[in-house]
């Protein structure tokens with residue numbers, strides 16, 4: 152029986168009300184169609200291709216429609232998961248999209264980049280039944296399917312905008328948080344302007360996360376949607392320098408401000424050799440490759456990037472995977488991923504780890520760099536690492552890696568990409584009197600995402616430290632509600 | 642927002658001066674700050690350039706640049722009335738200007754451009770300003786008249802002696818520091834010149850400020866590409882600088898890092914020049 156026939160048979164049972172949980176457990180989990188592992192090493196096209204309609208409906212049929220819907224608890228923005236999934240089963244994709252959009256404004260993005268295996272899919276009853284989270288209903292892929300369907304139908308209709316209120320809101324930074332605040336605040340009829348430092352809006356979604364994981368056209372559609380709603384976007388504007396928050400409010404008449412400027416200041420390991428030529432922060436490496444399109448250097452693009460043969464990437468998060476996989480696409484023959492804990496502790500999405508391995512990236516787990524060695528000209532030659540073993544659990548509950556003495560070894564590399572996290576962006580804090588920050592320089596906010604200043608709200612990575620798209624979105628929604636309420640009273 | 646080129650000329654071979662429409666930057670800029678320009682949004686490189694002057698009334702900023710790579714050469718080929726798609730700024734911390742007493746301003750090559758507003762500011766704050774300008778030869782000396790207008794004393798040196806004194810800038814700097822009380826040295830120019838000017842100031846126990854022009858991408862403290870070592874610590878030029886205590890900067894490391902893309906830049910420039918020659922650039 153082929154997939155189509157299977158679907159038909161299951162749908163008939165489903166309609167008749169005779170499809171038992173046991174039948175649902177028997178439906179094979181639908182694999183994500185993807186670009187061939189070898190071919191994709193030399194292109195920047197998206198790797199995961201998305202379900203077709205049959206696959207999506209088969210996967211949707213695996214959902215039990217649990218009364219207590221534990222998946223929803225796992226979702227940071229509480230999407231009504233089982234409701235949209237049942238609409239997929241029925242083929243009502245338009246309705247499914249509507250349900251998702253009630254809670255999430257960027258489903259095409261979230262469906263692709265959310266760490267579902269630690270959010271909605273972690274508590275899924277189906278996964279629990281098999282004692283394997285990989286067997287959970289693929290909620291993220293279904294979300295992606297629905298939003299891609301909508302994009303194809305041009306069904307991402309622009310939300311309606313209420314009558315003008317005469318109030319002005321400034322949004323600093325155009326990452327996912329800023330986009331969500333802009334949408335929700337504009338809907339309420341306020342005059343909204345986004346100020347973005349880069350020459351292209353979208354935040355990490357355009358300069359950090361690579362094309363092969365999140366096509367830039369998707370982000371652009373969201374930006375176009377904002378402009379259609381009448382949101383103004385001013386590019387090349389560094390809040391704090393071009394104008395301060397205070398100037399925006401006092402001179403330019405903005406009644407409220409949302410600060411969503413994201414993470415900043417990449418962390419380094421503070422080891423010997425980090426200033427050598429060929430050592431990059433992941434942010435620089437990815438920005439050159441993505442935003443500045445350095446992969447087209449000499450074919451139109453003017454921004455260069457190291458033409459590496461052997462690359463070491465240090466770190467175990469999404470940023471590290473993106474860097475390693477970008478290095479492959481830029482032509483590196485050998486890419487090593489060096490992480491000081493074991494694979495289980497890696498914060499990266501499981502799918503990205505799989506993809507990285509498929510693309511030939513060599514994992515060096517429980518290893519950490521000790522120094523970077525240069526040739527006489529100040530250019531990277533090799534990286535010296537130390538082996539680690541797992542000791543007692545630390546404050547985060549993860550077992551602490553402890554170095555094994557005398558276990559040093561070196562790997563010959565010409566490029567090192569450091570992807571071990573970011574500090575807070577210091578600019579707004581430095582230039583805004585009275586804005587309370589925590590000891591790491593992140594802005595402190597209350598439950599409504601309001602800062603210590605009246606009318607000033609903040610969210611996303613500048614508040615949470617480097618977090619996720621969905622958490623930035625969630626805070627954006629909270630802040631927007633706070634702003635709308637504040638302005639209604641003002 | 643587009644940024645029209647209001648006026649433009651070639652100051653000397655491959656060195657251009659232009660006034661560019663950028664009202665927001667013009668209103669906010671202070672001496673010592675810089676901008677990042679990007680000619681076209683899709684493919685162009687981001688080029689950091691120090692602001693050489695502002696005209697708030699006109700809403701324009703003055704930029705002076707040398708065509709050292711493809712992007713700066715391409716910028717040099719734009720005409721009055723052409724537009725840049727992106728001008729970001731003002732970036733970096735402004736120069737700390739106060740009445741120190743006597744300030745020696747040392748400029749090398751294109752460094753005279755960012756030095757000018759600082760020298761002006763120092764003069765306005767009541768300092769005695771002694772300017773030392775160095776160039777490889779007479780034809781490469783820029784902004785002499787502007788410095789003459791604001792300096793109490795102006796000394797010109799050239800490497801080949803074709804104009805002024807035949808010397809490097811550190812020679813008169815050393816003499817001045819010996820013969821009179823100097824309270825502050827500001828040195829802007831090639832890294833090697835800043836390195837030796839700093840050493841000279843340190844020798845005389847005089848505070849020295851330099852302005853660094855490292856490789857940059859975002860200019861907002863996100864990428865870390867602009868990092869330098871100052872006093873043994875990693876600093877980010879775009880947010881912690883661009884000015885630093887010259888006695889603490891590790892110039893040798895910085896010079897190496899600035900060579901990172903030499904080969905690729907050279908190749909891009911050659912290709913661009915070739916295209917221009919055969920008329921493919923339009």
Ligand SMILES: Cc1cc2nc3c(=O)[nH]c(=O)nc-3n(C[C@H](O)[C@H](O)[C@H](O)COP(=O)(O)OP(=O)(O)OC[C@H]3O[C@@H](n4cnc5c(N)ncnc54)[C@H](O)[C@@H]3O)c2cc1C
Pocket residue numbers: 264265266323324325326327328329346347348349352353354355356359360361388389390391411412413414437469470473500576578579610611612613617618619620621623624861
């Ligand atoms: C390489 C990489 C991969 C990632 N992968 C994932 C993933 O798979 N899944 C996931 O959920 N999360 C991922 N993240 C994290 C996620 O992208 C961020 O948590 C999220 O984008 C934060 O959103 P934000 O709203 O805080 O704004 P950001 O996306 O951080 O954007 C901030 C914007 O503000 C601008 N800005 C900064 N300073 C100023 C200023 N002074 N004035 C004006 N504008 C300014 C910046 O240019 C930027 O455009 C990844 C991050 C990176 C770097």
Ligand code: SF4
Pocket residue numbers: 213214215216217220221222223232233274275276277288290
């Ligand atoms: S927990 Fe899993 S099976 Fe239950 S409703 Fe949610 S997605 Fe469906």
Ligand code: FES
Pocket residue numbers: 856857858859860861862863864865866867868877878879880
């Ligand atoms: S230019 Fe990116 S951090 Fe300074």
